[in-house]
Amino acid sequence: AKLRxxxxxxIAKGSQISSAEIQGIRAFGSETEMKQVQEEVARRLNxxxxxxELTWENHRLGAVQGIVTDADGTTIVDFFSEFEVTQxxxxxFDFSALTDGDVRTKIEASITRPMIRAAxxxxxxxxxxxxxxGDTFWDEFVNHSEIRTAFLNHQAAAALRDDTAFGTFRYxxxxxxxxxxxDDNTTVSVAAAEAKxxxxxAPGVFKVAWGPAESIDLxxxxxxxxxxxxxxxxxxxxxxxxxxxxxxxxxxCTRPLTLRRAKRI
Numbered sequence: 001a002k003l004r005x006x007x008x009x010x011i012a013k014g015s016q017i018s019s020a021e022i023q024g025i026r027a028f029g030s031e032t033e034m035k036q037v038q039e040e041v042a043r044r045l046n047x048x049x050x051x052x053e054l055t056w057e058n059h060r061l062g063a064v065q066g067i068v069t070d071a072d073g074t075t076i077v078d079f080f081s082e083f084e085v086t087q088x089x090x091x092x093f094d095f096s097a098l099t100d101g102d103v104r105t106k107i108e109a110s111i112t113r114p115m116i117r118a119a120x121x122x123x124x125x126x127x128x129x130x131x132x133x134g135d136t137f138w139d140e141f142v143n144h145s146e147i148r149t150a151f152l153n154h155q156a157a158a159a160l161r162d163d164t165a166f167g168t169f170r171y172x173x174x175x176x177x178x179x180x181x182x183d184d185n186t187t188v189s190v191a192a193a194e195a196k197x198x199x200x201x202a203p204g205v206f207k208v209a210w211g212p213a214e215s216i217d218l219x220x221x222x223x224x225x226x227x228x229x230x231x232x233x234x235x236x237x238x239x240x241x242x243x244x245x246x247x248x249x250x251x252x253c254t255r256p257l258t259l260r261r262a263k264r265i
Contacts, residue, residue, distance in 0.1 A: 004082055008211035008223070008248040011055050013048040017041065018240045041243055045228055048245040052226065056249060058188045061181075063206060063251040064132070064198035066259045071187070079256040088114070091262040093137070093195075100146040107172040111197055111260050118257040119202055127202045132179040135165075136192040137264040147171060175200075197260040205255050211248030223248055 022036050055071070062068035066087060068076045080087045091110045098106065111131075116123045133141065141147060150171065166180045174197070181189035190196055199205055210223030218227075231242040253259065 006077060006082075006250055006252060008209065008250040009059070009076060011052055011247040011249070012244065013051045013246075014242060014244040015044045015048060016240050016242050017044060019238075037241065041230055041241065044243045045245065048228075048243065049226065052245055052247050054182070054188060056247070056251075059249060059251045061132070061188060061190075061196075063253045064259065065196050065261065066253055066256040068251060079253045083254075083256055085257050088257065088260055091260065092265045093141075093262055094265050095140045095144050098144065098146070100149060103141075103144055103146045104150075104172045107174060111262070112173045115197060115199060115258050115260055119199060119205065119255060122202045122205050122255060122258070123199060124201075124203065128200050129174045129197055130200050131174050131176045131195045131197050131262075132190050133176055133195040134190040134192040135178065135185075137195050137262070138176075138178040140264055141176070142167075142169075193264045195262040195264075197262070199258050202258070205253065205258055207252045207254060209250040209252070211250070213246055213248065225249070 017037070017040055022040055058071065059068050059076075062076070063079075066079045068079075070076055091106075093103075093106065095103075112129055115129060119127075151169075166178045168175065168177045170176070179190045179196075181187070185192075210225055212218045212221050212223045213227040215227075225247060227246045229242075229244045229246075231244065233239050233241070
């Protein structure tokens with residue numbers, strides 16, 4: 001077996017709380033300035049952790065597509081290149097040309113069967129296929145006559161009759177998810193006309209590792225998802241407090257040929 005070198009990614013978020021920011025502000029029910037500082041530190045930490053978690057989501061979304069990218073779109077790792085395989089061709093879905101029965105047939109022929117075969121035994125009992133779907137693809141898919149007819153007498157029919165935005169349902173062996181992402185629909189998102197397919201509960205297909213923080217006392221120790229620090233002003237003036245959060249994740253797809261992508265045309 002070929003040895004491959006994958007490196008963790010350094011995520012660092014920080015915020016400084018100055019004395020001016022808490023000057024004249026008393027926490028509700030509080031009588032001490034120290035409590036004000038502690039509560040502001042906790043609030044800033046929560047914000048920083050949320051920022052880190054969004055970066056994790058971006059990396060996870062990349063891993064299930066086989067290419068992990070940074071926030072600016074720069075490629076961090078391309079698992080198709082790393083494993084020396086060619087990314088499967090994008091599958092076109094022209095819903096206006098697909099008659100009843102054609103949608104299921106296309107899904108099974110172009111998505112589910114190829115994915116299961118490419119898993120090389122990793123697709124086991126309990127494994128399933130998930131599709132993260134953009135808004136335009138989703139709207140045309142759930143409104144296709146085949147989909148609506150299939151669910152007409154099913155308990156999920158009510159869901160299709162109601163608002164399906166950012167919904168989830170199962171069809172043709174796939175769990176379809178209208179992926180929400182960030183509210184700007186660009187920072188972390190699936191393109192409106194696209195769908196991304198990946199296996200879930202498939203042993204060994206996806207892995208995550210955490211690197212240790214940059215600290216002498218943590219060198220050669222197992223990594224943890226998060227490390228937070230509260231650092232006082234070292235000048236002696238006590239003019240500010242630095243709040244920092246670090247994470248060193250590595251999201252890996254070991255079998256990129258199990259991944260599929262589709263586009264509504």
